[in-house]
Amino acid sequence: MSEELYKEMAQSIIDGDSDISTELAKKSIELNMHPLDSITKGFVIGVNYIGDQFGKGEAFLPELVMAGEAMKAAVAVLEPELIKLGGAREMMGRVVLATVEGDIHEIGKTLVGTMLSASGFEVVDLGVDQPADKIIGKALEINADLIGMSALLTTTMVRQREVIEELDKEGLRPRIKVMVGGAPITRDWVTKIKADGYSEDAIGAVKIAKELVGKADQ
Amino acid sequence: MEKLKFLSDDDVKRIHNATLRILNEVGYVWTHKQSLEILTGAGCKVKGNRVYFPPELVEDSIQKAGKRTAIRGRGGVTKTLGDGNLYFHNLGGARDIYDAKTGGHRIAELQDVRDSTRLLDALENCNTITPFFTPQDVPGELMSLAMYRHALPFTTKPLQGPGVQYGPETKFAVQMAEVIGNPKEVLTLALSPVSPLTIPDHEAEAVIEIARAGVAFGALPCPTAGATGPMTISGSIAQQNAETLAVVILAQLVNPGLPIIYCGRLAMMEPRLGSSVWGGVELALASAGTIQIGHHYGFPVNVYGFSTNAHVLDAQDGFERGLNAAIPALAGADELSGIGEMEAGVMGSYAQMVLDNELADSIQRLRRGFSADEDALGVDVIAAIMDGSRNFLGQKHTMKYLKAGEVQLTKLAERNSWETWERKGKQGMVERAVDEAERILREHQVEPLEPQQEKELDTIMAAAEKELVKKR
Numbered sequence: 093m094s095e096e097l098y099k100e101m102a103q104s105i106i107d108g109d110s111d112i113s114t115e116l117a118k119k120s121i122e123l124n125m126h127p128l129d130s131i132t133k134g135f136v137i138g139v140n141y142i143g144d145q146f147g148k149g150e151a152f153l154p155e156l157v158m159a160g161e162a163m164k165a166a167v168a169v170l171e172p173e174l175i176k177l178g179g180a181r182e183m184m185g186r187v188v189l190a191t192v193e194g195d196i197h198e199i200g201k202t203l204v205g206t207m208l209s210a211s212g213f214e215v216v217d218l219g220v221d222q223p224a225d226k227i228i229g230k231a232l233e234i235n236a237d238l239i240g241m242s243a244l245l246t247t248t249m250v251r252q253r254e255v256i257e258e259l260d261k262e263g264l265r266p267r268i269k270v271m272v273g274g275a276p277i278t279r280d281w282v283t284k285i286k287a288d289g290y291s292e293d294a295i296g297a298v299k300i301a302k303e304l305v306g307k308a309d310q
Numbered sequence: 311m312e313k314l315k316f317l318s319d320d321d322v323k324r325i326h327n328a329t330l331r332i333l334n335e336v337g338y339v340w341t342h343k344q345s346l347e348i349l350t351g352a353g354c355k356v357k358g359n360r361v362y363f364p365p366e367l368v369e370d371s372i373q374k375a376g377k378r379t380a381i382r383g384r385g386g387v388t389k390t391l392g393d394g395n396l397y398f399h400n401l402g403g404a405r406d407i408y409d410a411k412t413g414g415h416r417i418a419e420l421q422d423v424r425d426s427t428r429l430l431d432a433l434e435n436c437n438t439i440t441p442f443f444t445p446q447d448v449p450g451e452l453m454s455l456a457m458y459r460h461a462l463p464f465t466t467k468p469l470q471g472p473g474v475q476y477g478p479e480t481k482f483a484v485q486m487a488e489v490i491g492n493p494k495e496v497l498t499l500a501l502s503p504v505s506p507l508t509i510p511d512h513e514a515e516a517v518i519e520i521a522r523a524g525v526a527f528g529a530l531p532c533p534t535a536g537a538t539g540p541m542t543i544s545g546s547i548a549q550q551n552a553e554t555l556a557v558v559i560l561a562q563l564v565n566p567g568l569p570i571i572y573c574g575r576l577a578m579m580e581p582r583l584g585s586s587v588w589g590g591v592e593l594a595l596a597s598a599g600t601i602q603i604g605h606h607y608g609f610p611v612n613v614y615g616f617s618t619n620a621h622v623l624d625a626q627d628g629f630e631r632g633l634n635a636a637i638p639a640l641a642g643a644d645e646l647s648g649i650g651e652m653e654a655g656v657m658g659s660y661a662q663m664v665l666d667n668e669l670a671d672s673i674q675r676l677r678r679g680f681s682a683d684e685d686a687l688g689v690d691v692i693a694a695i696m697d698g699s700r701n702f703l704g705q706k707h708t709m710k711y712l713k714a715g716e717v718q719l720t721k722l723a724e725r726n727s728w729e730t731w732e733r734k735g736k737q738g739m740v741e742r743a744v745d746e747a748e749r750i751l752r753e754h755q756v757e758p759l760e761p762q763q764e765k766e767l768d769t770i771m772a773a774a775e776k777e778l779v780k781k782r
């Protein structure tokens with residue numbers, strides 16, 4: 093019985109259908125299924141599947157985004173139950189995400205945010221054109237494990253370094269790890285500015301983020 | 311020549327009406343105080359962070375706007391967009407440079423801005439030049455201005471300004487133009503509002519500055535259909551139109567009659583990656599549609615022409631840019647952009663510039679079409695040769711039309727037999743283009759600026775540095 097339901101859960105995510113994923117989440121509660129099982133044996137399977145397909149070039153980005161939304165909707169139903177049971181879904185980590193100061197390119201960063209939240213990270217997306225003190229301030233406020241910075245211009249890449257230098261000056265690393273990305277970012281640059289990680293795309297970003305919080309195997 | 315049309319008159323009207331609804335009912339994210347005062351003074355409503363434009367104001371601004379934009383080079387040549395001709399210019403703002411000889415790429419620097427300008431100066435089909443590369447070796451705050459400053463000495467052709475984003479940046483660009491002439495005559499400026507339907511404060515400030523200076527203006531929204539615009543070409547054309555018209559309205563309120571270049575940079579999202587597709591033929595469709603809308607209002611229209619997603623000068627590169635240039639040209643584009651472009655605008659190369667120069671010849675040939683009048687039909691000539699040589703080689707008619715350009719001649723494209731081609735060293739078109747680019751860069755000299763002018767430009771850059779570069 094629950095095997096069937098898990099399958100439907102995964103499918104609702106693959107179909108990117110928030111209505112159905114919400115329904116199924118409610119149903120699982122009525123059936124006294126453990127919310128954590130619903131997430132890990134049901135919904136997450138769907139996210140992983142779509143993520144894999146996207147990575148192989150066989151799923152479309154909008155499918156990925158809609159899967160993320162459907163996942164969020166299901167988790168929103170299950171989370172309060174989980175808390176009632178005294179547990180919490182093990183959160184992968186807290187991330188502050190932003191496009192750096194002077195840069196208003198948004199699409200890539202938002203994509204990374206969607207994938208991170210779909211994969212169990214708690215993401216605070218500050219938006220675009222964010223100065224170092226805002227990014228660091230937010231990271232301290234929410235006790236973030238990770239800062240993710242996007243830069244699409246060769247002229248704004250340097251801002252990534254500024255944030256890292258500032259963090260170092262305040263002695264906040266390695267407590268807060270930094271990952272960077274954006275079209276002009278290369279491995280050389282990452283080494284040069286001593287960032288902790290980087291990825292060329294949103295799927296890779298999840299992998300790196302997991303590594304950086306020490307949960308590469310999840 | 312009949313213009314190629316993808317939209318019926320009804321379609322055009324529907325897109326116009328959709329645009330009016332977007333501007334009036336959806337609104338535009340706009341928070342810049344000074345410009346909001348101007349807009350509300352003209353009847354716009356503000357709610358939260360959005361501004362709503364009454365349809366009459368939209369129509370009125372379109373009406374008022376200047377429909378012909380002329381730009382003069384320091385060499386004296388003037389190019390007027392909207393005179394019925396097709397003009398070409400290059401891609402502006404490429405980050406990387408591709409080395410066709412080695413197959414490698416690297417981040418561009420100031421010297422590349424100078425060299426690319428000098429090369430484009432020599433290419434006859436590049437009618438105006440836009441500073442090509444974004445140099446890495448200057449502080450970010452000065453990048454746009456440095457592009458303009460270091461392009462100025464290396465061409466006498468009309469030189470468009472760099473894309474600007476800030477009020478002060480605009481001010482300095484106008485000052486630099488003054489060194490070579492009246493900015494209203496020797497400069498045009500472009501600015502990209504953010505899709506969907508957003509203008510940052512500093513950009514609104516820049517629009518006011520451009521309009522006050524009386525410099526011909528092109529709004530360059532770059533929606534990506536599926537990501538920052540609706541997935542449909544028509545929906546994104548309507549949104550792009552709204553984005554353009556909103557800034558045109560502000561510009562017209564500040565300076566009624568300011569000449570406008572109607573630009574389209576609509577690209578599709580690659581759904582498997584999220585990136586922009588500049589090579590797909592949908593770009594040509596979107597550009598053709600954009601041209602119809604712009605022409606409906608009477609504006610001269612500038613869209614992408616030579617564009618590709620390719621990283622090398624290969625078959626993909628050739629067919630993508632060929633299609634993307636031909637279709638908008640046939641749809642009646644006033645100006646096509648993209649000479650030298652590669653990798654969806656991220657990269658450029660000298661060999662590509664030379665190749666596009668030749669491709670532009672073919673595009674112009676395509677636009678010219680062919681005559682079918684009595685003389686061209688040549689029935690008398692047919693009759694004459696049938697009684698004589700039975701071929702057309704010795705006919706005056708033949709030479710007359712050859713001289714008039716009935717057959718477009720090529721310099722780089724191969725038309726010889728295998729044997730001849732082999733004997734001449736088996737070069738492909740790309741290798742010839744590499745050689746030609748090298749030759750031009752070795753030989754082509756540009757009339758320098760007066761020492762006094764150089765000094766003035768340096769003074770302006772120094773002032774800009776003082777005002778714009780943050781102390782770190």
Ligand code: B12
Nearest residue numbers: 195196197198200240242245246273274293403444473654
């Ligand atoms: C769309 C676009 C815009 C739009 C942005 C709209 C928006 N809401 O985001 C607008 C029109 C506003 C714009 C403006 C400008 N742009 Co622009 N823009 C682009 C364009 C066409 C696409 C960028 C994009 O969205 N890519 C798709 C996304 C999915 O890819 P991505 O961002 O790289 O993200 C992926 C990875 O990099 C990675 N990633 C991204 N972030 C992060 C973060 C982390 C932590 C990690 C791990 C990974 C990661 O994962 C993502 C998903 O796979 C590019 C050209 C191109 N073909 O790429 C030019 C481009 C980037 N722009 C350019 C320029 C010059 C500008 C302007 C300066 C132009 C001007 N003069 O007005 C302004 C600058 C504005 C500013 N201050 O930022 C140049 C940059 C050149 C350079 N030297 O760097 C480019 C290359 C094109 C060009 N030749 O003009 N632009």
